[in-house]
Amino acid sequence: xxxxxALNKPLLGALANGLTVLAYLPYLRSIFLGRTRPHVFSWxxxxxxTGIAFLAVLQARGGAGAWPIGFSCLVSFLVxxxxxLKRADITxxxxxxxxxxAALAAIPVWMAANDPLWAVVLITFIELLGFxxxxxxxxxxxxxxSMSFLVILMVRNAIIIAALDQHSLTTVLFPxxxxxxxxxxxxxxxxxxxxxxx
Numbered sequence: 001x002x003x004x005x006a007l008n009k010p011l012l013g014a015l016a017n018g019l020t021v022l023a024y025l026p027y028l029r030s031i032f033l034g035r036t037r038p039h040v041f042s043w044x045x046x047x048x049x050t051g052i053a054f055l056a057v058l059q060a061r062g063g064a065g066a067w068p069i070g071f072s073c074l075v076s077f078l079v080x081x082x083x084x085l086k087r088a089d090i091t092x093x094x095x096x097x098x099x100x101x102a103a104l105a106a107i108p109v110w111m112a113a114n115d116p117l118w119a120v121v122l123i124t125f126i127e128l129l130g131f132x133x134x135x136x137x138x139x140x141x142x143x144x145x146s147m148s149f150l151v152i153l154m155v156r157n158a159i160i161i162a163a164l165d166q167h168s169l170t171t172v173l174f175p176x177x178x179x180x181x182x183x184x185x186x187x188x189x190x191x192x193x194x195x196x197x198x
Contacts, residue, residue, distance in 0.1 A: 012163035013064025016156050020068050023152035024075050030146055031082050037144040039137050040083040041096040045130035047076035048104065053123045053174040056116040063165030068156060069174070092133075099129040117170045124177045131181050138185065142192035150182040150189075157182070 030036035050073040057066040109122060138145050157179035164171045 009064045009163050009165055012159055013067045016065070016068040016159040016163055017071055019152055019156040019159065020071050020075065023149050023156065024079075027146055027149045028079070028082065031079070031086055034086070036146050036149075037137075037141070038079055038083040039133040040080055041092050041100060042130050042132075042134045043076050043080035043083055045099050046127060047073055047080055049123045049127040049130060050076055053120060053127070056119040056123065057164075057171050057174065060116040060120075060168065060170040061166045062171040063163070065160050065162075065164030065171065065175075068160050068163075096133050099126065099132060102126055102129065117168075120170050120173050124174050127174065128177060128181055131185065135185065135188065138188055139192060140196075142189045142196055143198045145185070145189060147186055147189050150186045154179045154182045154186070 027036060031038060050069055054066055054070040054073055057069055062069075109119075134145065157175040160175040161167070161172055
């Protein structure tokens with residue numbers, strides 16, 4: 001039975017989408033309640049990067065493993081909008097602007113290169129840069145991010161990799177790097193939370 005589930009790529013893609021919903025619904029609720037204060041620029045950068053990664057993974061025939069990436073793109077823009085509307089964390093530094101413009105610059109580079117691998121490498125780098133504002137914020141305010149959200153995203157990214165129709169650097173790099181970055185952020189929160197009161 002386990003072997004059959006492992007081979008059912010659409011089922012794994014649907015499971016990854018379900019975990020995305022499971023992760024984001026409480027996260028969105030905690031934004032409304034003021035417990036989670038996402039950095040607006042991180043989420044804009046993640047939305048752009050995830051959207052381009054989705055198109056690149058589709059182009060590389062990632063199949064059902066691409067679905068949750070596309071869904072995450074839409075939700076990233078929703079979180080960015082909520083972060084702005086709720087005035088969660090809208091402090092934007094020069095480095096935030098640099099990362100934003102780098103994300104925008106990646107779109108024509110990807111289109112000109114016509115090579116999904118280079119698009120994914122570039123977008124993965126920009127996705128990781130997008131963690132910069134959130135890491136900086138979480139260092140001083142470690143209770144402003146949801147650890148359970150990050151853990152669910154780590155598991156979801158592992159399932160995305162399993163759901164891919166084709167396993168190559170092009171299809172695996174983005175979800176693997178996102179899982180690693182979430183894990184590093186969880187480690188930061190575990191270290192900093194005991195030292196800083198709510």
